[in-house]
Amino acid sequence: MFNFRNMSFKELMKVLGLGAVAFVLGVEWLNWLKRRLRDSHGPLKEVLFFPSPQVCVEHLFIHHKHFPCACPLPHGVETSFSRLLVHLLSARMSLDLCVFSFSHMELSRAILLLHKRGVVVRVVTDRDYMTITGSQIGALRKAGICVRHEMSSAVHMHHKFALVDGRKLITGSLNWTLTAVQSNKENVMVTEEPELVGPYQKEFQKLWEANDPANHKPQCTNGQLNIKTCKDR
Amino acid sequence: MFNFRNMSFKELMKVLGLGAVAFVLGVEWLNWLKRRLRDSHGPLKEVLFFPSPQVCVEHLFIHHKHFPCACPLPHGVETSFSRLLVHLLSARMSLDLCVFSFSHMELSRAILLLHKRGVVVRVVTDRDYMTITGSQIGALRKAGICVRHEMSSAVHMHHKFALVDGRKLITGSLNWTLTAVQSNKENVMVTEEPELVGPYQKEFQKLWEANDPANHKPQCTNGQLNIKTCKDR
Numbered sequence: 001m002f003n004f005r006n007m008s009f010k011e012l013m014k015v016l017g018l019g020a021v022a023f024v025l026g027v028e029w030l031n032w033l034k035r036r037l038r039d040s041h042g043p044l045k046e047v048l049f050f051p052s053p054q055v056c057v058e059h060l061f062i063h064h065k066h067f068p069c070a071c072p073l074p075h076g077v078e079t080s081f082s083r084l085l086v087h088l089l090s091a092r093m094s095l096d097l098c099v100f101s102f103s104h105m106e107l108s109r110a111i112l113l114l115h116k117r118g119v120v121v122r123v124v125t126d127r128d129y130m131t132i133t134g135s136q137i138g139a140l141r142k143a144g145i146c147v148r149h150e151m152s153s154a155v156h157m158h159h160k161f162a163l164v165d166g167r168k169l170i171t172g173s174l175n176w177t178l179t180a181v182q183s184n185k186e187n188v189m190v191t192e193e194p195e196l197v198g199p200y201q202k203e204f205q206k207l208w209e210a211n212d213p214a215n216h217k218p219q220c221t222n223g224q225l226n227i228k229t230c231k232d233r
Numbered sequence: 234m235f236n237f238r239n240m241s242f243k244e245l246m247k248v249l250g251l252g253a254v255a256f257v258l259g260v261e262w263l264n265w266l267k268r269r270l271r272d273s274h275g276p277l278k279e280v281l282f283f284p285s286p287q288v289c290v291e292h293l294f295i296h297h298k299h300f301p302c303a304c305p306l307p308h309g310v311e312t313s314f315s316r317l318l319v320h321l322l323s324a325r326m327s328l329d330l331c332v333f334s335f336s337h338m339e340l341s342r343a344i345l346l347l348h349k350r351g352v353v354v355r356v357v358t359d360r361d362y363m364t365i366t367g368s369q370i371g372a373l374r375k376a377g378i379c380v381r382h383e384m385s386s387a388v389h390m391h392h393k394f395a396l397v398d399g400r401k402l403i404t405g406s407l408n409w410t411l412t413a414v415q416s417n418k419e420n421v422m423v424t425e426e427p428e429l430v431g432p433y434q435k436e437f438q439k440l441w442e443a444n445d446p447a448n449h450k451p452q453c454t455n456g457q458l459n460i461k462t463c464k465d466r
Binding site for chain 1: 416429
């Protein structure tokens with residue numbers, strides 16, 4: 001055993017000093033370990049399957065505790081569609097959306113609400129499907145949301161993914177249509193895994209830049225497609 | 234400082250014993266830490282974007298070091314499509330495939346090769362799209378691969394995912410068609426993340442059982458759709 005009584009002052013200070021250093025290093029090591037263990041549990045990973053039963057989602061749009069929704073749909077039920085809305089409406093800074101077909105009214109309402117809240121919304125969509133009956137692309141443009149479309153008519157922009165605040169990826173087989181949500185067998189994955197989010201963010205930026213109307217000549221056959229109705233970012 | 238010369242044999246054994254225990258515990262701790270750090274890096278996550286340039290993929294089907302492929306396509310080039318093939322052909326036990334539209338010849342060749350190798354292949358597809366021109370579903374059935382289709386004509390089986398050996402998930406926007414692979418803007422994610430693989434495996438099993446022809450009456454309008462050409466598992 002060490003006998004502190006027999007130690008000189010110099011030796012005592014040396015032992016105490018080494019002890020303090022060991023203590024600090026130990027605490028740092030434990031903190032680092034704690035962080036690594038927490039990270040190993042991993043970021044958000046959620047999988048949603050469709051079709052999704054039709055339920056009331058008004059409470060997701062109107063945050064009022066005693067909001068008396070009188071619609072005949074079931075209330076207080078969580079579904080794949082309500083989870084999708086929750087993830088989209090969690091955007092605080094930006095929403096980058098890359099979607100082939102977009103005609104779902106509630107999803108359009110969510111995007112318009114985000115835009116109204118000051119969230120920077122950018123949309124890349126398919127050239128042909130943006131003009132089909134029921135498409136919500138016109139409504140988004142009218143509200144001043146930046147929309148770009150695939151420039152080539154020979155190619156389909158077939159992605160169906162969204163990036164929330166540049167850190168949450170929503171991707172899958174689901175087009176943003178009522179049939180897809182309420183009838184089809186579809187999947188959507190939601191993740192904050194950086195190794196997955198990163199490549200999709202790069203792809204979005206690539207498509208956004210490649211489809212900048214400023215880099216393309218106006219199309220004679222359908223000139224209005226190239227009109228920019230937003231303050232382009 | 235400890236002075237071993239002044240120690241009794243008993244004291245010396247005590248110190249050595251404690252030292253040995255501390256050493257073993259230390260080694261065990263380091264091994265545990267190493268495992269946790271490796272796990273925190275996480276399982277496979279790969280993202281592939283399409284369109285994919287057309288290159289020779291013969292070497293993925295014929296494993297011969299000096300295979301002299303004389304085709305005019307570029308050789309020795311890795312693309313999104315070749316990566317997709319590599320992941321599919323990595324199946325050793327099973328391949329569960331859930332795909333809306335399947336007309337790609339090379340992908341069909343890959344599935345037939347897996348079936349020939351003894352890999353248990355199960356396919357769930359869309360009712361309408363299985364009979365379109367160029368569909369490979371007939372070729373798969375003819376070879377004895379189990380194929381089931383969405384039973385309801387009002388619903389589309391719109392998934393595009395595959396499960397390799399029940400532990401690798403391949404999912405995205407890509408239908409298994411030549412246009413999707415070579416022309417469209419598409420994405421495919423490959424992951425072995427159990428939290429993502431698990432739900433897709435459950436969904437496949439659910440669809441597989443729900444579309445068992447044994448549970449459905451033959452369709453008068455198109456009876457041959459319900460013919461089982463495989464030894465159903």
